Amino acid sequence: MSDDNLVATIKAEMKAAMKAKAKERLATIRLMQAEFKRVEVDERIEIDDARALAILDKMVKQRRDSAQQYTDAARPELAAKEEAEILVIQEFLPAQLSEDEINTLIDDALAGIDATGMAAMGPLMGVLKPQLQGRVDMGAVSKLVKAKLGA
Numbered sequence: 001m002s003d004d005n006l007v008a009t010i011k012a013e014m015k016a017a018m019k020a021k022a023k024e025r026l027a028t029i030r031l032m033q034a035e036f037k038r039v040e041v042d043e044r045i046e047i048d049d050a051r052a053l054a055i056l057d058k059m060v061k062q063r064r065d066s067a068q069q070y071t072d073a074a075r076p077e078l079a080a081k082e083e084a085e086i087l088v089i090q091e092f093l094p095a096q097l098s099e100d101e102i103n104t105l106i107d108d109a110l111a112g113i114d115a116t117g118m119a120a121m122g123p124l125m126g127v128l129k130p131q132l133q134g135r136v137d138m139g140a141v142s143k144l145v146k147a148k149l150g151a
Helices: 005-020 023-043 049-072 076-090 099-111 117-132 138-149
Strands: none
Touching: 005 023, 005 049, 023 049, 023 076, 049 076, 049 138, 099 117, 099 138, 117 138
8 A cells, every 4th residue: 555645644743743842742643653553453454544534533532532521520631631632633634524514415325325214324324434434423423314314
């Protein structure tokens, strides 16, 4: 596989953060690099842009969950650290989609699926996930899809 844009960009940003002595940013970028390396070793693959987006998306989701738990436990300083990491990771994700854009994609995908009701949920999410990966919280998409399917 050729040198990957997203992975290469993150490597370059790590070097820039080191030079700028941006400790928190550097720590988050190193976490991203470590997760890429873990996946490459565990799955014996070379990460491409699509896989990198999926990994970053998962990292954001994990941090949102952690931040919520810290907030619930009255630990705002730890929640703030998670939120700061989310901001750094999101810099490398595509621009987030609006609800209108998401609904349009859902409608388009639904038109191409030969099922109705909740039977359409799996195939619909299968079509949507590659289009939306890293651009939106998939949990929110799932709720919108369920509402459209009348569940």
